[in-house]
Amino acid sequence: MSLDINWSLLDGDLACALESYLNDRISAIQSPYVRHLRVSNLRFGSNPPDITLLSVVDPFDEFYHAEPMCDTVPPSAATSPVLRATPSVPPPPAAPLAGAAGLDPPARHATDVQIHVHVAYRGDVAVDATAQLGAPLPGGGGGSLWLPVQMHLRGCHLDALLAVAVLGGGSRVAWCLLETEDETGSTSVIKALNIETSVGDASKQMLHNVTKVEKFLVDELHRLLDQECVWPNYQTVLFQR
16 A cells, blocks of 8 residues: 655654754764764755555564663654555565564553555755764874764665554654665665765865765765664654653
8 A cells, every 4th residue: 555645744843853853863873983963954855755555563572672762752743744545556464573572561552553664765855964074093093083074965765664663552653674675685775865075174175075975974874774773773752742
């Protein structure tokens, strides 16, 4: 079953809420090469993703584990796009991953549910980011030279299998990416990114669109996605009532 998204409902307030969510999560991620990363000026663009509902299953048992870190979304920021189902021939239901045995998960609710969806996106989403990029100093002393970097994402191509579970009677949502292979054998969710970069101090000489820097940033984003979002890693969002 395919789903149509009313993309026009993704307004500036939701963009600000998503920026705050991303910056909160980014601040908790440790990287030896990137620090002080912050995103800003998020725009959803005009092209919605293609979303296909694959299956409805019981939530993974692991989603009920105690979370060391999670995000809380206030009611005003919990606005979601209106979904309108359009008939299609659904593929065979995907088998849920096996949960760990012997769990006594907290806050399990009779209405808890999990969906698996395929998301394909070729769009003009845009976001700016600033960070400091570390380069090891020569001599093997272990120090690093930190350079200011400005990044501008101007469109991307994503293809992902997503698991989303509504838990605790709607009080929280857990989600993760499920690893799949495409026709080239790649398991990456990110197929292409259009990134513009500037390295250096704006008051002095700057380097623009440095290919090696852009490749490094894309590789680092791949690593962080695998580390934070690809099953068995997952994210949880709590909703205030």
